[in-house]
Amino acid sequence: MAHPESDQTPAHWRRRTEAALRDAGLRCTFPRHAILDWIAAAAAPFTAEQVVAALETQHGTSSRATIYRLLDWLQAAGWLTRLYSDGTQHTYARFWPGHHHIAVCLRCGSATIMSECHIEEGIRPALAALDFELQGHVLELYGVCGNCRTHSN
Amino acid sequence: MAHPESDQTPAHWRRRTEAALRDAGLRCTFPRHAILDWIAAAAAPFTAEQVVAALETQHGTSSRATIYRLLDWLQAAGWLTRLYSDGTQHTYARFWPGHHHIAVCLRCGSATIMSECHIEEGIRPALAALDFELQGHVLELYGVCGNCRTHSN
DNA sequence: TGATTGATTGATACTAAATCTCAATACTTT
DNA sequence: AAAGTATTGAGATTTAGTATCAATCAATCA
Incomplete structure (x- = not known):
């Protein structure tokens, strides 16, 4: 497995994304540092506008365009995922x-x-009962991870 | 079961939503008829703007505001669902x-x-392995239903 | 070190989705 | 027919996200 669960801490994510930027030939500029820092410190899933509000308005470290650009890159590279949202x-x-x-x-x-x-095992019999030809799917689970349950609260 | 699978045709959806409007004390006006007709005839999942383009621009039957209002009501009442979307x-x-x-x-x-x-059966062991406390989830499957596979193609 | 080169930034303009407003209209009831 | 209420829709507004491009910055090379 490329990323054992124990490694998937915010701090590790921070280090790995910076390395991934470099590996992709992209520069680790001050605005990008600030964005990665903010995301690594995020205490919950977030929106692009939350990053804009935190970095553009309050500190003037990164512009809206830079933030959207980096979020797109991070998502395309697999370091962010877009969640279902109402x-x-x-x-x-x-x-x-x-x-x-x-x-x-x-x-x-x-x-x-x-x-x-x-x-997949759980889904398969239900699909068979419907005679449904599966072409794609989205599954997202929300809750509190074991690490958070252990270390806080 | 309130809605057996065999009943879940677009035509039945059309009748049931009109009845649901009446039951809620809402009027079945001409613009609302046009919107329900269009949705019942939709050949695939759709966006609000597709309805607007079809009904507002082409026929002048329903305004943007009316369309958004009815879509919101239908979703709140459970007659439409919003899908995950990139x-x-x-x-x-x-x-x-x-x-x-x-x-x-x-x-x-x-x-x-x-x-x-x-x-749930399929998910439970994976969650247990992660020590993850499930609070909510989204599951959407995409493909071709048995009815469509039988009757067309 | 200083110049060169090309990536990066950000102010701003722009597009598009969705919401809001409120006067005009259309039902419904009496 | 009149009164009262729900509904509509044109257009203004808000907001998310994209596009532009001159100015700036970072890395490399001489």
Whole structure:
């Protein structure tokens, strides 16, 4: 497994995304540092406008355009995932490349891998009963991760 | 079961939503008829702006405000569901009140119920392995329903 | 070190989705 | 027919997200 669960801390995500930027030939500029810092410190899933409000208005460290650009890149590279949302704005959570099913911790904002095979097993009989030809799916689970339950509250 | 699968045709959805409007004390006006007709005839999940383009621009039957109002009401009442979407616009599919897990047919646009218990069975062991406290979830399956596979193609 | 080169930034303009407003209109009831 | 209420819709407004492009910055090379 490329990313063992124990490594999936915000601090590790912060280090890995900076390395990923460099590996992609992108520069680790001050505005990008500020954005990565903010995301790594986010205590829950967040919207682009929350980042804008925190960095553009309050500190003047990163402009709206820079923030949207980096969020898009991080999502395309698999370091962020867009969550289902009832509202108008996209909601993001920290993520790790290569994962597809997620359990989003509403306390620390991390999105950790779910074992895909178990889920497919559960879905298969229901699909068969419907004679439904599956072409794609979205599964998102929300709650509190084991780490948060252990270390706080 | 309140809505057996065999009843979940677009035509039945059309009749039931009109009845639901009346039951709620709302009037079945000409603009609302046109909107319900369009949704019942929709061949796939759709956006609010698609309805606007079809009814406002082409025929002048319903204004943007009326369309958004009815879509909101239908969703709140359980007759539409918003789908996960990568894009900016909300995407809707016909739905039936009281259901939570959906299999969306990309050909006829219907969203039919999935057996909840089977899915939960599949998820539970994976959650236990993560020590994850589940508070909510989104599951959406996309494909082609048995009815569409039988009758067309 | 200083110049060069190309990536990056950010102020601003723009587009598009969705909401809000309120006078005009259309039902419904009496 | 009149009164009262729900509904409509044109247009203004808000907001998210995108596009532009001159100015700036960072990395490399001489």
